[in-house]
Amino acid sequence: MSPRQLFDGYLDPRRPHAGAYDEMFDPVDGVRTAYKRLHDSLEPLQPADLTTRAEALDRALVDQGITFSLSGEERPFPLDLVPRVITAAEWSRLERGVVQRVRALEAFLADIYGDQQIVEDGVLPRRLITSCEHFHRQAAGIAPPNGVRIHVAGIDVVRDEQGDFRVLEDNLRSPSGVSYVMENRRTMARVFPDLFAKHRVRAVGDYAVHLLRALRAAAPASATDPNVVVLTPGVYNSAYFEHSLLARQMGVELVEGRDLFARNNVIYLRTTEGEQRVDVIYRRIDDEFLDPVHFLPDSALGVAGMVNAARSGNVVIANAIGNGVGDDKLIYTYLPEILKYYLGETPLLPNVDTYRCWLPAEQTEVLDRLDELVTKPVEGSGGYGIVFGPDASPKELQAQRRRIKANPRGWIAQPVVQLSTVPTKVGERLQPRHVDLRPFAVNDGDDVFVLPGGLTRVAIPEGSLIVNSSQGGGSKDTWVLAPRASDEDAELRGPGLGTATVKQDGASTPERGPELNVAQQQQQQ
Amino acid sequence: MLARNAESLYWIGRYVERADDTARILDVSVHQLLEDATVDADTASRRLLSVLGITPPDGSTLDVWGLTELVAMSPETGSIVSSIGSARENTRVAREVVSSELWQCINAMWNAVPERQRAARRVGPHEFFTFVEDRAAMFAGLADSTMSRDDGWRFLVLGRSVERVDMIVRMLMSRVDDRPTSPGWVTVLRSAGAHDTYLRTYRGALDASRVVQFLLMDRLFPRSVFHALQQAESCLDDLDHGPAARIGAGAEAARLLGKARSDLEFLRPADLLDNLTGRLQDLQTTVREVGEAVSRQYFHAVPWIEWNNAEVNL
Known part of the structure; x- marks a missing residue:
């Protein structure tokens, strides 16, 4: 057996989307520097060894209950054995781009739910805003105390054929997946400890600390010790595991709508010790279900009166209501204008080229080239409704043509981006599979913190470009390498709580119980 | 027994x-x-x-x-x-x-x-x-x-509690020269299985002095030093079948444990961090002395004497 077995036939030129950027192998120079050590550690492994680890990994995930629900069934979130590596330099570019985007979108949302200056100035057409399904008039005029509306953002990025990062979409409502980032790391360190030993990987475990800090900073000024809660739709929600993990790590209550009630524009929590005032609600419920008074009247998940309480400044809803206008896929195409208008900057992270079916000229082009483009609904999430032109049958294309003509505001089209590939365990081999990346940003009003890592989702079926977990995607542990000269920790080192001069006296050696001596042992025989 | x-x-x-x-x-x-x-x-x-x-x-x-x-x-x-x-x-x-x-x-x-x-x-x-x-x-x-909850059980629990005090003190010792913001303090909590409880008690705020407080002084958490000392003390109490002492503590082990426990019980939380190292070392010494006192009082260990060459030399 040759030692290269695991990577046999990896860069087969006949594989689908052979033009995609592979993050481990350069077609000319071989293994890229970032992956050198990882490659060297993996290469000598036997396929059977890899399978043992994969089984241990699955078992650990199931034991810890790290699952997501797919059509009502609890499943472990498939975690691939091979981590994805991002170098310090790549990360710092990406990080700056994400921060820039979050700042611009904050300014945009504040404007849209305020004076709408950007519309007054004719930069964006008013019709673009008002036709957005997630533009909520109910949220107009609600001013958050510290000005933050995007407490948590998940910016989906992909690497194109040249290896450059591009933004695929923004998620400003309640982006999920961060629990998998933390748990993937913990589980990987347990199951594959030897891989970590040769790398300096930046830690992701303190996400909850940053989130709690941001949520507390968002509280109304009147709250001295803000009471933060996590509002979940309930145990049947697909991301329930994440809701409970975040509540647990922040040490705050995980509540459902029925645990809360509003009186005189103040939200209270029902507890055994009576009612308790709530200052910040980190909600993982969609806008439409949040408050039956203003939105869906039959919502059983929300709290009647929540929007009014937020309007009177007694409670802060995080993320804010109506953020969906910022992550609409049509508004996404205007992001360069938005960045220029508010920050006077050009995008550090480019968008993927996008055609707007909304504009007649571009619609004609989309309809002409429907068989080579990907068409996506502007509202969609979870990978539903996406049509890949090259894979679609003429009948499907015809149906898609009708849908676009009927509702041009509802569709955008993009050329097929061949997402970059990373080695992924498929059967007994490592095969290239397409990945995206969702870095998570937390805005506490002063700083935007980007968790060094993020959720790498991987499309398991061969050739598939859809990475959503609902479409059979898995995930990878994402390693952001620490810069080589990171002595900042050493510099920050201050005095400790005491001095660890361990006295080597009797008290520090562990006591032992009585033992029979040799003579006693022998004579007992 | x-x-x-x-x-x-x-x-x-x-x-x-x-x-x-x-x-x-x-x-x-x-x-x-x-x-x-x-x-x-x-x-x-x-x-x-x-x-x-x-x-x-x-x-x-x-x-x-x-x-x-x-x-x-x-x-x-x-x-x-x-x-x-x-x-x-x-x-x-x-x-x-x-x-x-x-x-x-x-x-x-x-x-x-x-x-x-x-x-x-x-x-x-x-x-x-x-x-x-x-x-x-x-x-x-x-x-x-x-x-059954007889004296045997009490000795088992006594041993467990004494060792628990010793080990928690060692855990804290291993971190004592970390700066207060170091992520290392989380590891102490995790080691003691106290992470979730701590987060719920202190609402997620992680702070070295609170971690030390929690592990040394928490009244309710079973792996806190205070709780373990109290448990050891109550075992000794139940084991003591002798006449009740009217003045002072009857037995040395009970006295040592009671003293260590009340030191923590009536300490101002704010004073805990003054001379933390000294306090931990004292606790370690106490554990050792308790061990010796228990063994003297109950186990009556006799040194093994070798009766070889026991001729009388005049």
Whole structure:
């Protein structure tokens, strides 16, 4: 057996989307520097060894209950054995781009739910805003105390054929997946400890600390010790595991709508010790279900009166209501204008080229080239409704043509981006599979913190470009390498709580119980 | 009950707790070393070893594997394996006073050690640590449900509580020169299994002085030093069948435990961090003295005398 077995036939030129950027192998120079050590550690492994680890990994995930629900069934979130590596330099570019985007979108949302200056100035057409399904008039005029509306953002990025990062979409409502980032790391360190030993990987475990800090900073000024809660739709929600993990790590209550009630524009929590005032609600419920008074009247998940309480400044809803206008896929195409208008900057992270079916000229082009483009609904999430032109049958294309003509505001089209590939365990081999990346940003009003890592989702079926977990995607542990000269920790080192001069006296050696001596042992025989 | 059996039960309690806590400390420290690239493995390992009272080897640089090998796998004194072995030895000599289920639990644990060690070398140390933690939890559960609450039970719990104080103090010792904002403090909580409870108690705010407070003084958490001292004290109380002392404490062990407990009980939380190192060292000394006092009072150990060449020389 040759030692290269695991990577046999990896860069087969006949594989689908052979033009995609592979993050481990350069077609000319071989293994890229970032992956050198990882490659060297993996290469000598036997396929059977890899399978043992994969089984241990699955078992650990199931034991810890790290699952997501797919059509009502609890499943472990498939975690691939091979981590994805991002170098310090790549990360710092990406990080700056994400921060820039979050700042611009904050300014945009504040404007849209305020004076709408950007519309007054004719930069964006008013019709673009008002036709957005997630533009909520109910949220107009609600001013958050510290000005933050995007407490948590998940910016989906992909690497194109040249290896450059591009933004695929923004998620400003309640982006999920961060629990998998933390748990993937913990589980990987347990199951594959030897891989970590040769790398300096930046830690992701303190996400909850940053989130709690941001949520507390968002509280109304009147709250001295803000009471933060996590509002979940309930145990049947697909991301329930994440809701409970975040509540647990922040040490705050995980509540459902029925645990809360509003009186005189103040939200209270029902507890055994009576009612308790709530200052910040980190909600993982969609806008439409949040408050039956203003939105869906039959919502059983929300709290009647929540929007009014937020309007009177007694409670802060995080993320804010109506953020969906910022992550609409049509508004996404205007992001360069938005960045220029508010920050006077050009995008550090480019968008993927996008055609707007909304504009007649571009619609004609989309309809002409429907068989080579990907068409996506502007509202969609979870990978539903996406049509890949090259894979679609003429009948499907015809149906898609009708849908676009009927509702041009509802569709955008993009050329097929061949997402970059990373080695992924498929059967007994490592095969290239397409990945995206969702870095998570937390805005506490002063700083935007980007968790060094993020959720790498991987499309398991061969050739598939859809990475959503609902479409059979898995995930990878994402390693952001620490810069080589990171002595900042050493510099920050201050005095400790005491001095660890361990006295080597009797008290520090562990006591032992009585033992029979040799003579006693022998004579007992 | 027989003094020799009482002594065995006391040491079973201590060794099982020691194996459990050492595994917990290691499990958390090893994974911190793996996940956090900014920690120097050699320094951290050496500090941990000295706190556990194991002599670090000279010369070679220690890494995660070296540390695990030394603290978990080697049969050397102070390692997890040696604690398991000693616990089994003590159970073997006291089989008539422990339930057979309890003996089986310990014996099965001891028998499974080599196989678990092989597994750990193959897939990583976590495998071994969870095995030890699981078995220790099983032991505690079986003891709880199969032993009658007589003096034997009290000696077992006494040993466990005394060892618990010792180990929590060692955990804190290993972090005491970390800066207050260091992420290392989370690892202390994780080692003690106190992370979730702590987060709920303090609403997620992680702060070194609160961590120390929680582990030393919390009234409700069973792995806090205060709670363990109180439990040890109540065991001694129930064991003392002599006439009630009218002045002062009757027995030295009870006096020492009561003093340490009330020191913590009536300490202003704000004063806790003044001379923390000294306080921890005092607690460690107390543990040692309690051990000696218990052994003098109950176990009546006699030195073994060799009667060879016992001629009368005039």
